[in-house]
Amino acid sequence: MGTSAHTALDARALRAEFPILAAPRPGGGQLHYLDSAATSQKPQRVLDAMDAYYREANANVHRGVYELAAEATERFEAGRDAVARLVNHPREATVLTKNATEAINLVAWAWGARELSDGDEVLVTMMEHHSNTVPWQLVAQMTGAVVRFCPVTPEGEIDMDAMRAMIGPRTRMVAVVHVSNTLGTINPVREIVAMAHEAGALTLVDATQSVPHMPVDAAAIGSDFLAFTGHKMCGPTGIGVLAATPERLRAMEPFLGGGEMISDVTTEGSTWNDIPWKFEAGTPPIAESVGLGEAVRFLEELGPDRIRAHERHLAQQMLDALDEVPGVTVFGPRQVERRGAAVSFSLDGVHPHDIGQFLDSKGVCVRAGHHCTKPLMRHLGVQSTARASAYLYTTEDDILALQSALAECRQWFGVA
Amino acid sequence: MGTSAHTALDARALRAEFPILAAPRPGGGQLHYLDSAATSQKPQRVLDAMDAYYREANANVHRGVYELAAEATERFEAGRDAVARLVNHPREATVLTKNATEAINLVAWAWGARELSDGDEVLVTMMEHHSNTVPWQLVAQMTGAVVRFCPVTPEGEIDMDAMRAMIGPRTRMVAVVHVSNTLGTINPVREIVAMAHEAGALTLVDATQSVPHMPVDAAAIGSDFLAFTGHKMCGPTGIGVLAATPERLRAMEPFLGGGEMISDVTTEGSTWNDIPWKFEAGTPPIAESVGLGEAVRFLEELGPDRIRAHERHLAQQMLDALDEVPGVTVFGPRQVERRGAAVSFSLDGVHPHDIGQFLDSKGVCVRAGHHCTKPLMRHLGVQSTARASAYLYTTEDDILALQSALAECRQWFGVA
Amino acid sequence: MGGLDDLYQQLILDHYRSRRGRGRIEGASASVHENNPVCGDECFLDILVEDGRIADIRADGDGCSISQAAASMLTEVARGKDLDEALDLVEHFRLMMHGDAEPDEDLLGDAVALEGVARYPVRVKCALLSWLALRDCIAEYRETTAMGGR
């Protein structure tokens, strides 16, 4: 099935829809963009949708009685509808933020800063992105709560036995990444959510690296909070999403205060708007929601299952290609059923920065660094890795270019 | 001087640069957009700059070694440079947020939630936007601090005697709007900042309605914090600015936690990046910064002083035009030296919503409502007002269209 | 002017200019106060319940022509209804405002004239303000009587 679903996605043809991939590089040849885990490229239709918004319908949303404002509001809210539909979540509980990081901070501050107290525990894993670590540390510091880190197995997966043992009566929140941006690991979030709920803890799933790449069903996962970001899923910068349970959102105090999120403001105090607007203070990312909505329609047309099948195929090719380069060590799961197409690796004798720099001279873009997962880096015993990550527009050519550039890289740095 | 500077700005010609203003309306005739205080229209060059970013240079910023990422970082940081230059502020103390509201919340949470304690006072004015009221109320509720409201005179100006009397030893923060979005009043912020500093209080100036419309010199104002927003100054949605003193920013704990704002993250705790990045968690509004940078260049080429002169002229026309319509009451200062070109008014016997709706049918867009200033509305003894607000592309035609539509409006609702 | 005529039907302007059922009820069975966050408009709604029917209903507060006319029409059509009928009425009106029901003139009386408002999303809130207040008012009435209240 993998293959037939895979062959149905014609990545080479899709590249034509992405101006940056369709254009020839300054030096000739094409761009081998293997850094989609950092941010995705954007199809023309997403840029067009935002442009059309500004050219035809730009106005501030929600409060205007004139038609232009109504049109702006409609296009803005349609973005929310689209993204809610994509993850099978009620629209009124789909909060638009500036990025995934704000979405997680919203929970940490609006819920955590008020509800956590001395000795309470927030359980994260050793493979979390800093955006799902630091907000909890900041809130813990203010409340006396403790942030605990569930270890990762040598295969690069969450140690589920340890997780089970670490969830206890003091655990108030279990916050885990769905797909690791560094290791590629797909974590068993349904199981973790169930375990946490059984212990009476809340759950947050960082779906930043899953929503762009595979079908994600918020209802099936069942977490209290699910966060992701627009710019990694063919959408623009400046927008993220927090999908939470409606009851939880209604019960929570607001986070940012300001216009739009209020019902009434008096000198004595204020009352709040209905959800989701209660959590959207100030002028929202209007054009960005329009762009994200168009990105969602693009992903829906391609089919998240077909995108996943394509990437599983690419992940296999990537692992095979890297295995053929002497001195390469790959981090994270070997079985493509258990991983996405972000692959971290090291190359003996060449620092990741130098790999990244050399590859760039061959038109191959990979990321080098700690990938905002410093606790994981320490756990792996490295300071940084190189990471190649694929997306729906990635082709076998890109992977072959990576492979041959790596071989040349070894020569250049004298380790061949 | 007003006139010669004024005549140098050719608003009619400028409209050609704004697609939404240049295009004929569906029903024929042109769009009379008089709601720029809610959001401004965007010149084509701003849209082009963002488009070019996505088509040529899109990558995540700051961490990438490949050239595309360096190019993205350069364009992103150039936006910061431009906006810092516009308000005469050091770039390293110019934090990019998602809007003005987040900028103010950043101060309320990162400074206020940690530094305020029981009985401390935050002084705002009765004419603040909800974005400069609600964050303080939220933080006050958590800390036991008190939010006090300085009254407004019948002329619609801050009661400076009351302000002087209200600033006392418990005052920790004085947060005032530079130009009122509802009354148009230009407030004496330098004087207020000096008074507050003398009493040992910090100061925040909400410059959301001043930076787009007149020269604003952060150094001359001298406040600890200055907040404004991109979408009201010909820039895109999804970006705002907090210009703070470098020392204050360095001394403050961070607000949002996540990628980009850290120096090191361990399971034991984290350390922070240099300013301004310490306050920019997660992927920043990259394309938005590029767009804002282009908007700033546009404003600089026109000249903030010439924009101000043009708007002072328009404000006078607007006041004169409104005076000629029977039953109209204008709120806010009468002298154009003391006000911007946002003019709130009421019309006897016709509710602002109905005014807005009727005017829309004539192609005139005005705002109707409380303008996110409910305490001020109560103070004025009204529930809502209509508001017409001008910008650099506003012409006398727009004002004449407003005037004649208002006259017709009275007839339609049977009050003429 | 098309759209505008459609929105501001003559009947609406009539109700706006001479409002029915305006004011408060001394000794009301239940009262609520709602406000429209968009524009700050307020609505005070009182009902007097006798034998399970709305013996009197009055709406007060300022607002735009749409919200005032809607309140005026509501008091006319709700007076005399039993509580469940009144709730059905509100629900039918709500559906019409969201474009999810064909208006039933027998049920709605003059309020059918508000059909055109459905095309103006921001104004829908104006039209609904007093009607949803009635729903809340009935809920409050039932709660207080269930608790042995007045």
Added chain:
Amino acid sequence: MGGLDDLYQQLILDHYRSRRGRGRIEGASASVHENNPVCGDECFLDILVEDGRIADIRADGDGCSISQAAASMLTEVARGKDLDEALDLVEHFRLMMHGDAEPDEDLLGDAVALEGVARYPVRVKCALLSWLALRDCIAEYRETTAMGGR
């Protein structure tokens, strides 16, 4: 391959492959530990000060070719300098890295080879890591001796 040759000059690769002044100093006069937030690279820098001069300087820690070569070159050129000379040296190097000074070969020694790094903003941090560590190390030394320290 143009740009790449410019960045990775032979001298840089030489220093990278056989680093000078690597390691730690027992009983150092001052030590600092810095890290590059971009990639997580670390640098431990120790100096031994005798008669106001840098009698010994060593750098440890892992990093990319640029940061390792820069550290290696630094130890060569800083050894023997008095503290103010060393600070001037660091400042000149910093300016060169930001494109604000023409490189002075007499001053910089092999480190002139790093000039090309200035065109790669992300790598500038790599080159500067150990050099700025020396600046901090000298500051620390002066502070502790002023306070009557070791």
